[in-house]
Amino acid sequence: MTDLPNNNTSHPDSKKVLLQASLTENIKIIKKDLGNSNDIIIREILAGKSKKQLISIIHTDGLANETLITDSILESLMLDLNGDLETKPTEINQYLKDYCLTVSDVKDIVDFTTLYSALLNGDTIILFDGLTKGIAASTKGAKDRAVSDPATESVIRGPRESFTETLRTNTALIRRKIKSPNLWIESRVIGEETKTDIAVMYINGIANDKIVQEVLDRLDRIEIDGILESHYIEDMIRDSKSSIFPTVYNSERPDVIAGELLEGRIAILVDGTPFVLIVPALFVSFLQSAEDYYHNAIVSSFIRLVRFFGICISLVAPSLYIAITTFHQEMLPTPLLISIYSQREGVPFPAFIEALIMEIAFEILREAGIRMPRMIGPAISIVGTLVIGQAAVQAGIISAVMVIIVALTAICSFLFPAYGLSNAVRVLRFPLMILSGMFGLVGLMAGVMMIILHLCSLRSFGVPYMSPFAPLILKGQKDALILFPRNSLLTRPRLISQRNNVRGRKHPDKTKRNVH
Structure with missing residues (x-):
């Protein structure tokens, strides 16, 4: 292979190595850095009225949706582009985003670090000859397991759905339970090699801001080459690492996670595993079943x-x-x-x-x-x-x-x-x-x-860990060893939420009902 310029020859994880104007050189760098892997599909086409504009479409086989690439990208590039490309080649990037591409999410890429991250997440990369800027189009379409019955937390009465190994499917399952704009998600990418997506979910206004920040800080301090299961995260963020007792709760049921979020806890979702982590976790949490609240x-x-x-x-x-x-x-x-x-x-x-x-x-x-x-x-x-x-x-x-x-x-x-x-x-x-x-x-x-x-x-x-038993919190006994009726559970755990502790508190302007 021809030697490449020194300013762009790098490992895929090199920081801020910019794209070159030459499409041929960019393709060489991609092939070299990814080891000529045969699942990296590179398609080059000539677009424009006179067919002089060289464009390359790159995606990862198995991670991208082939139908979406064909219908929303290839068809647009080969049939919809007009002669304006010959007169203003520097505006092709914006032209495609504004008039041609029909995918829901597109973003600019100017360096190889961003390019590899998008490519290996299922996006399709569009590069142009003569431009140092490309486009990453969202075409994720990897095959995933369908939503099925929980395997480890079966119940007689309750929802019959569990999380899957796909992060976005899991966040959607929770949003189906909590349709509130206050349900916020903060994202992280952990793992030098695996680049695993992590989502931190909490209800703004209910969750304790200090605990949320502590969770994010502990995630940011993790240095590891790969995350293959949520226990990797659990083991690195829990408080007493030498204790045999778990201090991070996990569940594969969306209704359990939704219930914990409503109490002010924080959920940590890891791409590639159906088990979602919950913090803070109390001892009584491990002894309570989701079915307790359905009887x-x-x-x-x-x-x-x-x-x-x-x-x-x-x-x-x-x-x-x-x-x-x-x-x-x-x-x-x-x-x-x-x-x-x-x-x-x-x-x-x-x-x-x-x-x-x-x-x-x-x-x-x-x-x-x-x-x-x-x-x-x-x-x-x-x-x-x-x-x-x-x-x-x-x-x-x-x-x-x-x-x-x-x-x-x-x-x-x-x-x-x-x-x-x-x-x-x-x-x-x-x-x-x-x-x-x-x-x-x-x-x-x-x-x-x-x-x-x-x-x-x-x-x-x-x-x-032992609250509401130690320290003794009388209000917390309503949902500890025994369970009080639903209309008696009017407050959230005081040591967890510390904000908006009253369940179902209405806006002051909406407390009065109109009587006809």
């Missing part, structure tokens, strides 16, 4: 209490069994104590080892069920659990009571609406088992107290 308040409160009780069982049930059977047998009624020890008579392991074996076996089976093909994964995990559990009891390795305890713990672990908190409880179960095996109930209570103290020390973007 009667009494029913939802009962379901929440059952869920919280089941989550506590998931955390401490094996440890409690170990502590009582090892150190505190006097706490059990005599018939129950005789029944348990008659079952454990032939078991060669202490209760701690017995529980540890069963918990590890269950975690292995659950992970195997997730990684197996979808059609056989559930069958293998269920059959494996039944066969292994029954065989272990018959072989005298594990007692039947321990199988019941581990099965109950496993069932309760599926009560978590948020998968992130479920993972934290799964891991913490093992240290609590160790403390119970060493010190009995004293060790178990000490472990639980350490967890509570750690939770009370956490913050999410300046908001206490």
Whole structure:
């Protein structure tokens, strides 16, 4: 390849390398910088009445809409251009934008950095021979997944739609829920190589300006080569990076994100993933389901209490069994104590080892069920659990009571609406088992107290993680352990919004109704 001028030979990420007047040189630079990739389609045409104006149309195959390029760009360039181009070639750029191109969004490009960014985002680039300015026409048309039912947050009653991997589809799903001009979006591009689009959504006038600015500042400080999933962002902006508890909430349901935005929180959408991040995130947020708000308040409160009780069982049930059977047998009624020890008579392991074996076996089976093909994964995990559990009891390795305890713990672990908190409880179960095996109930209570103290020390973007419990906010109890009726939820969380805290507050001029 012919050597190119020094002022324009550069890596695609070089800053402000200007386009040249020669179209041939510009095409050479593009081919060299992009490695002659065969998905970069370059079409050169002669336009104008005398067919002397050389124009190049460049797009990325698979990212641009071929039909839109043909109908709105190629047809205009080849059929609609007239002889004015021969007399005023320097005005061709503006002429095309004003009279020819029928796409919705066009912008000028003068350097290769902007050109590559637009080209690799699905836009079509139009370059002209003799001009140092080109046009980027919006022709994005990459294939994406259709809006479907949520895969991880299924509900009996509620909207049947979830986010997709396309950023603009996701923002549109939220705007369908909140049709307010105060729903603002601020954009960022993160990743030196991936150039991933990030959208920060919040409701102006409800969201706390300081938290919004803090979110934007933390995003601006991220330095990484690529963002492939929203967890990359979550891991870099969360407060306590060493904590096992998640301090950034995520959901794939547009109605959940809309509800959080209405409470004053900020949503972070990442192109390429269907999971949207929400900050600030509180501990109670991970224990509440979207379906709670679609049922009667009494029913939802009962379901929440059952869920919280089941989550506590998931955390401490094996440890409690170990502590009582090892150190505190006097706490059990005599018939129950005789029944348990008659079952454990032939078991060669202490209760701690017995529980540890069963918990590890269950975690292995659950992970195997997730990684197996979808059609056989559930069958293998269920059959494996039944066969292994029954065989272990018959072989005298594990007692039947321990199988019941581990099965109950496993069932309760599926009560978590948020998968992130479920993972934290799964891991913490093992240290609590160790403390119970060493010190009995004293060790178990000490472990639980350490967890509570750690939770009370956490913050999410300046908001206490355990609010409205610590600090105690009485108004916040209306939507914490229990759920009050909808007409009682008149205020937003005080520590999150701090602005326009009254829901549905009307404009002063519209508070009075006309009575006929």
